């Protein structure tokens with residue numbers, strides 16, 4: 201039976217082990233959405249993971265909602281990602297770009313170029329975001345016209361092509377946490393009367409068409425997607441998330457995608473996420489959320505997952521794979537520096553080793 205240190209194939213990706221680094225926004229890119237030398241070090245330090253899923257990357261200007269998040273929508277960003285992916289590959293790792301369009305979860309003060317906020321419907325999220333000017337309410341979005349939707353999907357596809365040009369091995373579509381794809385799927389944020397709203401089969405259409413466009417752009421076996429049915433984060437509400445996500449998984453099960461990345465979190469409307477996924481998805485599965493090493497091994501040996509994603513453990517343990525393998529102690533992370541600029545709390549967590557000698 202497979203364990204954490206056994207290789208696995210997810211679509212076109214040959215992982216050296218089944219330890220995936222979960223996507224984590226860390227807000228260290230430059231204001232123009234370009235990654236810099238800090239990101240090169242950060243990802244290189246963690247490249248012994250079988251697969252790194254990058255922080256959320258905006259596929260367009262309108263997709264940016266938070267401070268200092270990186271993009272993949274202009275040539276300078278593509279060039280600036282190349283040293284990051286090269287560093288990961290040089291250390292023997294693989295890296296997927298997580299494509300994250302925030303939709304209505306945006307504050308104007310976090311956008312260098314200024315742009316309007318768009319979403320399926322003109323319903324504001326009751327959420328405040330950190331901005332350099334203080335906490336700000338998210339804006340009331342403008343509802344996308346039906347004729348505009350193909351352009352938004354096209355932005356995702358262009359970003360996926362840019363990701364490959366930048367050296368990424370795959371792309372992951374962020375479909376949870378209250379961002380644009382989740383806004384389309386949820387009845388509380390989507391009251392459209394066209395083919396993208398109404399019944400679940402219509403509300404999933406944006407996500408299905410985006411995944412199809414990504415597959416067309418870079419090959420289905422280099423496309424993953426992340427879901428967490430019923431996740432209320434960012435003021436999201438769907439009347440029946442199990443039915444909506446069941447329909448989504450049914451619709452994309454046959455596309456030959458690289459993996460489904462499931463946040464296995466019990467929420468009031470969905471008590472058993474894994475059972476839901478098992479009933480509708482037959483491709484490779486990555487599981488995440490508050491999983492420690494013993495539970496990860498149990499999930500793998502029972503065949504419940506093909507790989508396990510760890511988020512917070514990777515923050516302060518860049519060499520998490522070695523620490524798991526050798527049973528070494530795990531370091532705690534500093535919450536105050538999760539999104540703060542600079543190297544502190546980002547690239548200065550040491551790998552395991554003897555304490556430095558003070559002279």
Ligand SMILES: Cc1cc2nc3c(=O)[nH]c(=O)nc-3n(C[C@H](O)[C@H](O)[C@H](O)COP(=O)(O)O)c2cc1C
Pocket residue numbers: 222223224225226255256298300374377426463488489490491509510511512513538
């Ligand atoms: C600082 C931080 C930033 C995060 N940013 C993202 C993100 O950009 N995209 C995403 O899908 N999840 C994001 N997450 C969620 C993580 O990927 C993961 O689901 C979560 O930390 C639970 O896994 P864990 O218990 O192993 O930490 C973030 C989590 C943290 C702690």
